[in-house]
Amino acid sequence: MENTVVGAFGHPSLVARRASLRRNKKSSRLPAGAAASYRLNSPSRRIKAVDTNSQDLNVHLEARAESAADTINPALKGSVWPSPSDETPFWKKEFPTWDVSVEVPADVEKDSDLMHIIHVTAEMAPIAKVGGLGDVVTGLARACLSRGHTVDVVLPFYECIEKRQITDLTLITTYNSFHDGDWIPTNAYRGEVSGIPVIFVEPSNQFFKGKYVYGGSYNELEAYIFFSRACLEWMQVTGVQPDIIHVHEWQTSALPLLYWDMYHQLSLKRPRITLTIHNMEHYGECRQEQLSKCGLDGAIYATTDRAVDDRTIGHNPERLSLLKGGIVYDNARSTVSPTYLKETLCSGWLSSTLIRNRDKYFGILNGIDTAIWNPATDIYLPVKFNAQKLEGKKFCKNYVQKGLGLPVESAGIVEGKDVVNGTQRKVPLVVCITRLVAQKGLHLITHAIKNVEELGGQMVVLGKAPDDRVEREFKDLADLYNEGPAIRILLMYSEELSHMLYAAADMVLVPSLYEPCGLAQMIGMRYGAVPTVRRTGGLADTVFDIDDHSNSHMANGFVFDGIDEGSLNGALDRAFSLYKNKPDEWTGLVRKAMERDNSWNNTAGNYIEVYNSVRVR
Ligand code: ADP
Helix, strand or coil, X not given: CHHHHHXXXXXXXXXXXXXXXXXXXXXXXXXXXXXXXXCCCCHHHHHHHHCCCHHHHHHHHHHHHHHCHHHECHHHCCCCCCCCCCCCCXXXXXXXXXXXXXXXXXXXXXXXXXXXXXXXXXXXCCCECCCHHHHHHHHHXXXXXXXXXXXXXXXXXXXXXXXXXXXXXXXXXXXXXXXXXXXXXXXXXXXXXXXXXXXXXXXXXXXXCCXXXXXXXXXXXXXXXXXXXXXXXXXXXXXXXXXXXXXXXHHHCHHHHXXXXXXXXXXXXXXXXXXXECCCCCCCEECHHHHHCCCCCHHHHCCCCXXXXXXXXXXXXXXXXXXXXXXXXXXXXXXXXXXXXXXXXXXXXXXXXXXXXXXXXXXXCXXXXXXXXXXXXXXXXXXXXXXXXXXXXXXXXXXXXXXXXXXXXXXXXXXXXXXCCCCECCCCXXXXXXXXXXXXXXHHHHXXXXXXXXXXXXXXXXXXXXXXXXXXXXXXXXXXXXXXXXXXXEECCCHHHHHHHHHHCCEEEECCCCCCCCCHHHHHHHCCCEEEEECCHHHHHHCCECCCXXXXXXXXXXXXXXXXXXXXXXXXXXXXXXXXXXXHHHHHHXXXXXXXXXXXXXXXXXXXXXXXXXXXC
């Protein structure tokens, strides 16, 4: 699979293009502070790209900024337009800190039957986020807090966490937790992140040290098993007994085993455990002796009805799956969309375990955290906007185009003439913001890059590849395309830039091979970027094709089915055609997408129902 995908980069047309671009290549330079692979056009090319009628254009852009001046970001007032040659890239400027406490919606109804929920998780946005898991924990926690419940998040105190993003950080407990025959001195801190109470667990060994959330030079599996026990140990030491312990993914799936087979036998009686599966592909493969390091006897879980990885039965040695153990030992489990629930029951080696435990398995659609993802208040945007006042969105597009050295439009028309028709061109900006892994449809992303350029659009890919091979392939593409006037491939993680790109984009592309829920399409909609997606998992539950007349009241984007390039082309063609030829319809679609409620207010209630179905009164 991986080979097929990577092989797609060697497509003959790309090879030809590579050769032609090499011939034309001019010297390029890296903007200060940007990733090595982030190459933009040389200054001379850049000036050429935007210089046509530059005086008029600048006057137009300044006027546009002024017309949106009431919402202009104070951090940017009086500053000039960004440029790729800026010493500090525009997404690395100093931004004000979030004050989300004011964002808690006053109109949310409080629940009458309140409870205490503790999320135990490997990620939390924005301080320890790699993908959607971090967003979901923060958004769901905030939604339950605003319904009146008591909510805490427990997170490893990763060395890479920026402490300035934590309010009132205080050491609250020093205790010992068990690992591999030793009791490890461990600190628990309390603080607040984006309005949400968080307990940070900091062991005194090497666990969770390093520059990133994942991939430190310690044994990750053992670190998360340790963390799972350390959370329960902290509850036991402090006497905290929530109604619900909500664990997420394989990283914290050892907790249900530890709870029922150890801590419930000790002093923790009240909590019940729910597990959310965000992505079935990651199942926490584990050797018996690794699990034994937390003090459980790994051997007793090596049975089909407990945690043995069914695919390894008869192998020497057989393996365990922490995720399977979690599914067997939790009180209820959920996954992140109704369609993904069906998909996981029908395929994959864990389906038989899920079917056996079907009665308490729920498909609950993720929401987005509308306090953080709100174009009307977003601290990272140069100008804010909303569905009624879209002027600011156009400004954001121009801002990003200028900052990345892409030709800038004036009043929706890019400077320059269409070479074929002699008319002025309208240039849609497509963004794809994603982890660069096979699941995300890498061959479709690379194909879209080519296709968008051919269709006369612009495209920005913001992505990070955990796999070196994929990173190299995309770096080659970046070298090839970032010199040109249409495509920017930025191989890095940047929360700030992601906000600006969603705001700038006309379209957001999510061509995943499978997608448990997907947040990019929902965030895109909230920021007025019309989604083009493959019909799978949560994408099928949130994006409805505008040409599907059986469902026209829901229509909000472009959907394709196949995993071939032709299917993607069809959807992009339709999107480009509407954008270019029917601007009023397009604006209507943008407004409709923005007005769709993808917030947690819609779905957090389903989680509360699940919690209520298992809690002890
Ligand atoms: P997954 O959880 O599989 O990564 P989702 O669509 O559920 O996919 O969530 C992805 C989240 O991570 C979104 O908030 C998206 O904006 C963000 N994201 C992904 N890649 C990057 C990146 N390179 N820089 C900034 N944000 C990113």
